[in-house]
Amino acid sequence: MxxxxxxxxxxxxxxxxxxxxxxxxxxxxxxxxxxxxxxxxxxxxxxxxxxxxxxxxxxxxxxxxxxxxxxxxxxxxxxxxxxxxxxxxxxxxxxxxxxxxDVPPTTIARDGAWIRPQLEREGLDDEDLAAALREHGLESIDQVQLAVLEHDGAISVVPREGRHVRMHARVRRYRTRGPGVR
Structure with missing residues (x-):
């Protein structure tokens, strides 16, 4: 065989x-x-x-x-x-x-404005940016206090204060240690 x-x-x-x-x-x-x-x-x-x-x-x-x-x-x-x-x-x-x-995080927006040189350096286009805003329940860059391209490629967005923003649930899976593992 x-x-x-x-x-x-x-x-x-x-x-x-x-x-x-x-x-x-x-x-x-x-x-x-x-x-x-x-x-x-x-x-x-x-x-x-x-x-x-x-x-x-x-x-x-x-x-x-x-x-x-x-x-x-x-x-x-x-x-x-x-x-x-x-x-x-x-x-x-x-x-x-x-x-x-790890690649350090990059600030890509601050106080309602995109930081174009950073966006170009990171290879992000307008479609990526619009998708990131939608993912965080935002309609325009005017609603953003801070946006950061994280080391893992995800975009974190902090909305401006006083704005009510509906956040989309974002699930991240973390490895957990088994019982008895330290």
Whole structure:
């Protein structure tokens, strides 16, 4: 039924090389995301999805090399998920890592006016801005005291005082620790 001597079950290259390749590509990909800015981390458009899929396709040979084996794929997956977990934990515990990895928030509107140079630098267009206002139950920029493009690509809006604003419910999912985990 299964031929364990076939190349699908044999490493094509040394497992340690797969680990090193995976880690290097992961670090390069993290750096590319950091440089690309907050807009790329927010809501994906169809073009963003295409770019991510093409990047994954381009990076795959750099990770796998000549290895097309099942054990090689498992080593790569464990390495990438492990690296991601280590980075997430380190980011949570280290201010230095948080500053290194997170793009700082950018003020994009203040006192009822958009800050155009910031919008251009962040790659936001009028459609993005109108959608952010609608999401927060606002009709115009005149109702905004402060708007900030957050490190995760979301836009936070603080309405002007004295304005009654109906806020749309916005659900964010946070990872919770299991029972007994500290």
């Amino acid at each position: 299964f031929d364990l001597s076939s190349s699908a079950w044999q490493f094509g290259i040394a497992p340690i090389e797969l680990v090193v390749r995976s880690l290097l590509v992961y670090l390069v990909f993290l750096a590319a995301l950091r440089v690309s800015g907050k807009r790329e981390l927010g809501q994906f458009t169809l073009f963003d999805l295409a770019a991510v899929l093409l990047a994954a396709n381009a990076l795959q040979p750099a990770i796998t090399g000549a290895d097309a084996s099942l054990p090689g794929a498992v080593v790569i997956l464990v390495t990438l998920f492990g690296a991601n977990r280590v980075v997430a934990l380190g980011r949570r515990r280290s201010t230095f890592l948080r500053r290194l990895l």
